[in-house]
Amino acid sequence: MATSDALHDLLYELSDAVPGQIHGSLIASRDGLLITETLSDSEEAERIAAMVATTLGVSRRMARRLGAGVLNETAISATERRIQMYLIGSEGALAVVTAADANVALINIQARKVVKSAEPLLRDTNP
Amino acid sequence: MLPLKVLITGAVGAGKTTLVSTISEIEPLTTDVDSQEAIGKNQTTVGLDYGRMTLKERSVRLFGTPGQERFDYMWQMLGEGVDGMIVLVHAGHDTAETDTEHLLDTLRAKEAADVPFVVGITHSDEAGTHPEALREASFAQRAAAVLTADVRTERDGQALIHALVDAWGIQ
Numbered sequence: 652m653a654t655s656d657a658l659h660d661l662l663y664e665l666s667d668a669v670p671g672q673i674h675g676s677l678i679a680s681r682d683g684l685l686i687t688e689t690l691s692d693s694e695e696a697e698r699i700a701a702m703v704a705t706t707l708g709v710s711r712r713m714a715r716r717l718g719a720g721v722l723n724e725t726a727i728s729a730t731e732r733r734i735q736m737y738l739i740g741s742e743g744a745l746a747v748v749t750a751a752d753a754n755v756a757l758i759n760i761q762a763r764k765v766v767k768s769a770e771p772l773l774r775d776t777n778p
Numbered sequence: 779m780l781p782l783k784v785l786i787t788g789a790v791g792a793g794k795t796t797l798v799s800t801i802s803e804i805e806p807l808t809t810d811v812d813s814q815e816a817i818g819k820n821q822t823t824v825g826l827d828y829g830r831m832t833l834k835e836r837s838v839r840l841f842g843t844p845g846q847e848r849f850d851y852m853w854q855m856l857g858e859g860v861d862g863m864i865v866l867v868h869a870g871h872d873t874a875e876t877d878t879e880h881l882l883d884t885l886r887a888k889e890a891a892d893v894p895f896v897v898g899i900t901h902s903d904e905a906g907t908h909p910e911a912l913r914e915a916s917f918a919q920r921a922a923a924v925l926t927a928d929v930r931t932e933r934d935g936q937a938l939i940h941a942l943v944d945a946w947g948i949q
C-alpha cells in the first residue's frame with residue numbers, strides 16, 4: 652500500500668474513533684505541502700496545509716522563546732469549530748477540525764495515536 | 779517616533795532569511811524548517827523572519843516573508859502597514875523576473891505595496907547567472923534603486939537598507 656493511502660486510512664480511523672466529532676483532518680509536511688486530507692472542502696486543503704505549517708512553525712518558536720519547552724500541540728478555538736494541530740516527528744504535521752464543543756481530551760489521545768503511526772511512514776517517504 | 783516597518787521579500791532562495799540575520803541588531807526570530815522540495819537549499823521559511831535595527835535614531839522592524847506562492851497569505855499579512863520593501867531577486871533563477879512581478883502584483887492588489895522599494899540582485903557571484911538582464915525588468919524600473927548584493931555580507935546588507943533610507947528621504 653502506498654504511504655499516502657496508509658496515511659489516509661489513519662485519518663479515517665481517527666474520525667471513526669471519535670464518532671460525530673471530527674469534521675475532517677489533514678497531514679502535511681512541515682514545510683506546508685499537502686500529503687493527504689479528509690476535509691469537507693478539499694479545494695481549500697492545499698492552502699490550509701501551508702497555514703498549518705506556518706501556525707506550528709510560529710507556535711514552536713514562541714514556545715521556545717518563552718522557555719515553555721517542546722511544543723505539544725496548537726489549538727484554534729472558534730465559534731463553529733476547533734482546529735487542533737500536532738507535529739509528526741520532524742517531518743510532518745497533523746491538523747484535525749472538530750466540533751466546537753468536541754471532547755478535546757479524547758481527540759488528543761486519538762490524534763497522538765495517529766501521530767505515532769504516521770511518523771515512521773513519513774520518515775520512509777523522506778529518506 | 780513610530781518604528782519603521784520594512785518588508786523583505788522575494789522568491790525562495792533569494793536570501794531573505796540571510797539578510798534579516800545579517801542586518802538585525804537583535805538575535806533574529808526565524809521559522810525555518812527542513813524543505814521537502816528541491817529548492818537549492820535545505821531549509822525554508824514557513825512563517826516569518828523578524829529582526830530589528832536602528833537607523834538615523836529610528837527603530838526599524840524587519841520582516842522577512844516565505845518565498846513560495848502557497849504562503850502568499852503571509853506576504854499580505856506581513857505587508858500590512860509597511861513603510862518600504864527590500865525585494866531580493868536570485869540572479870540564477872530562470873523564472874526570477876516573472877516570480878518577482880507576480881509577488882509584487884499580489885502585494886499591490888492588497889494595497890500593501892504602494893511604498894518605495896529597492897531591489898537587491900543576489901547570487902550574482904555564482905557561475906551562469908545573469909544579473910544585468912534583471913536590471914531591465916519592469917519591477918526594476920519601478921524600484922528606487924537596484925543593487926547587486928551578497929546579503930551574507932554586512933556591507934551589502936547595509937547598502938540595501940541605506941538605499942531605502944535615501945528613498946524615504948530621511949535625513
Ligand SMILES: Nc1nc2c(ncn2[C@@H]2O[C@H](COP(=O)(O)OP(=O)(O)O)[C@@H](O)[C@H]2O)c(=O)[nH]1
Pocket residue numbers: 788789790791792793794795796797819821822823845900901902903904927928929930
Ligand atoms: N553565493 C551566494 N550565496 C548567497 C548570496 N546571498 C545569499 N546566499 C546564500 O543563499 C542561501 C539563501 O537562503 P535564505 O536566506 O534561506 O533564502 P530565502 O529563501 O530568501 O530566505 C543561503 O545559503 C545564503 O548563504 C549571494 O549573493 N551569493
Ligand SMILES: [Mg+2]
Pocket residue numbers: 794795796822823842843844845
Ligand atoms: Mg527564508
